[in-house]
Amino acid sequence: MFGGIKYRINRLQDMAFRRYISHYIVQAMQLNTQRNKVITCDFILEADTSPQDEFELFKYIYGQHNEYFVPYYIINEHCAAYPEIKAKYGDNIIPYSAENIVSFAFYMKELFKTTKFICGGFQVLHALCLGITDGCKRSPYVYSFFTQHGVNFFKDNFISQSSYSAFLFDKIMISNDFEKNLFMNRACYKEENLVKNGLFRWDLLSADHAQSNKSIFIYFTHRRYLRNIEDIQDTVYVRTITSLLRNKEFNRLIEENGYTVQVALHHTVLQVCGNDILQGVQILKDEEIADAKKNAALLITDYSSMCFEMWFQHKPVIFLNVPDTEDCLTYGHKTDLPAPYSGKEDYIFNVAQNVDECVSMLGHYFATGFRFSQEECQKRDRFFYYNSDFCARFYQYLVDTRNDTKTLYHLPVNFSMEFARCPDINTYAIELPTPHGRWVVRKKAHFSFFVPTDSKDLAIQIRFRPYLRYKQYKFFAKVGVNGHWLPRREVFTRGIKAFVLDVPRSWIGADGKIEIQFKFSHVYKRSQLRIPGGDQRYLSIQLLTMDLLERDHSFAEVKDQFEAINEERARQRALLEQGQDEEWSNQHDTDADE
Structure with missing residues (x-):
């Protein structure tokens, strides 16, 4: 009994600490400071792995004698190589262990105030749940790189919107066109955020003069x-x-x-x-x-x-x-x-x-x-794109982009997006995407973005799928835009639905910010809905797509504008399916003749 109580108390303390430190790590990354730190790490969660790619990058930057950057390397302090590496590189080596997570987090919070680049071959910093990923994605100054460990070529099904994707990293380093297509198609990266290079550990090898023993x-x-x-x-x-x-x-x-x-x-x-x-x-x-x-x-x-x-x-x-x-x-x-x-x-x-x-x-x-x-x-x-100089090439890329800043959460008008493929929105209480969309995980949630400041009246359509199961056969939903709320709506049928929003220019601030807000009521807890193990659905709705259009006032109401658009889309889909059926039929007839 007392063991169970102690476990729950420790768990609550851990959750409170992570929420507290996450807040300040996000703040640290949003400071407009002189940023010259590069943080690197390999797989720090396990002690029995040796330093790999990121250690090679760290050593190269360290050898530049702080010309542009001060490098740091995070290593598990129980790793066999740690004492020797720490003795050689001193304060540039950051020890990590699960039992020292508190002191590690506070040290990193201070370091993040002047960090420019975070480079890692795994998702370990994200897995620590200290707000590091959230801080990077919300900061216009700090860039996170997935410099990859080679996990992607054979384990390409491991790459998804919630794994090694543009929802977690700003940029990714690639070695060949297979990886380029993989990360653009499955991980939602734009081509301008792909850095052509190769694994840093290849600098230890010779492409043209390799020797071998028997x-x-x-x-x-x-x-x-x-x-x-x-x-x-x-x-x-x-x-x-x-x-x-x-x-x-x-x-x-x-x-x-x-x-x-x-x-x-x-x-x-x-x-x-x-x-x-x-x-x-x-x-x-x-x-x-x-x-x-x-x-x-x-x-x-x-x-x-x-x-x-x-x-x-x-x-x-x-x-x-x-x-x-x-x-x-x-x-x-x-x-x-x-x-x-x-x-x-x-x-x-x-x-x-x-x-x-x-x-x-x-x-x-x-x-x-x-x-x-x-x-x-x-x-x-x-x-292979290249046969040598991988650390040097990537270092030069960092030097060339050291003064870059990110333009966050800006969307054009007359634009349609899939929530499963668009990382460029700011979210609260909305889960990382599945291949189909993003689940809302709390009774109050929102997402926001910016439109061009010269935008006029807007028409917004958000398509969603409700989660109705067992005794949750209905719930109530309210949707608002920048504090202007639509009437409460009862959601009680399955299938794909839509919220349609008429947004006059007077609702949009001078900075062009749009915040879509949700409030849900009469929603049951997961434990009350008999949700089977492995079911990743949450709470009430899954966001699927959004249409962000200029309001066409030739339609009396905004719903009429979208009805016309949806009918045209349905017609185009039918024509496409008909063409595919005819192509298959013609091919089938040709095969039969042969």
Whole structure:
């Protein structure tokens, strides 16, 4: 009993602290100060990961002797590398740990007063729930960069509006056109916010003069579902790896050519399964992996981003498919991929469907001296915009944009937007988007934006989907614009609905600000609605689209203006669908004739 009370008290204290510190972090980022700090961090939430890409960027900026920026690197203070790094770089290293979150947050609050750029390869600063993401998105002075860790190429289904998107970062660094299209289509970035470069850790490698020892590197990436399985040794994942290592032809090739084999697994697999997961096979430590991939002649992997380093050095990679589609689908962890190679045929090569195919490909490379074919060279070159100077190029980009400021929350008139794809509105009590829209999460909520100051009377249509379930068969909604409220409306039918707003110029201030406000009543709590697990819907409505138009006074009422627009849209959709049906029918007839 007392343990439960203590837990609830601690939880309330934690929530109160995070709300308090978030407020002041947002304030710190909105100060118009002289900003010359660059904050970098890798995956700080776990102690058993070594410094990676962002540490390389930090070292490069540190080596410029504060010419333009003062760099800082956040690291988990329990990381094995922390004492040495702290001793070398002193106060430019910021220690983080879960138990010291309070002192860390207050230190960061002060640092954010003069920070210009925040660069990270993960969403860890967002995951800390300290208001850092909110502060960046609301600040005209501070820019956040997702400089990526390579998670996106194979795990492209992991990219969404709520993951690594323009709703969380201002800009993103990309390595090739695949990533460009991925982040524009799935993460809602505009092309001007994409920075062409490559991973900072590639500066440690040579694209044209790479050396290798007589070693084959085997590295398999993580599987979240392993934590759900009792007998790890009987999984397809483990059986595939061990069958390769015990394959007679594989071992013959290694021994006859005088090679060695080095094996590593993703650190999250070792956390769950332990270092003896492969029973008798020595597994490299995390800090030994960098040298292994630098010295290896060839990599065998499932779909690890280690392949990028090998391709970068013009070294071949064999992708050994782990046929664990059933396990991936059964347990449903979104980073476990049932079809990791699909859609990437223009970039990857050497996909082996079983161990025998993998060993055959390995034999081919032994026979050819591990050289790329012409087609493999073309695919490799397609993957990289550049072959060197990644830290220097990005640093110059920061120097060139150090005086830039953001124009926040400005929308043009005669504009239609999807709430799921437009990050450029200021929201309160409105959740991050799903692929379809954004759920309102409190009984009072609002979003705001600015229109051009010379705008005239406006007509606004907001399409939404109500959440009606169990005993919540209706609720009441009020909508207002800049403090002018429409009559309360009863919402009691499912399907897509719309709020239609007639906004005269007199309601719009001199700065052009528009604030759309919501008030809901007769809404039940989630616990009262028997919401099934995993259902991400909230409260009352999901915002879908908004039309922001100049008011056409040839229509007596604003609803008439939108009825005409909606009818025309329906007609255009019908014509499009008819054309698609005719195209399919013609193609079907052609196929039948053939």
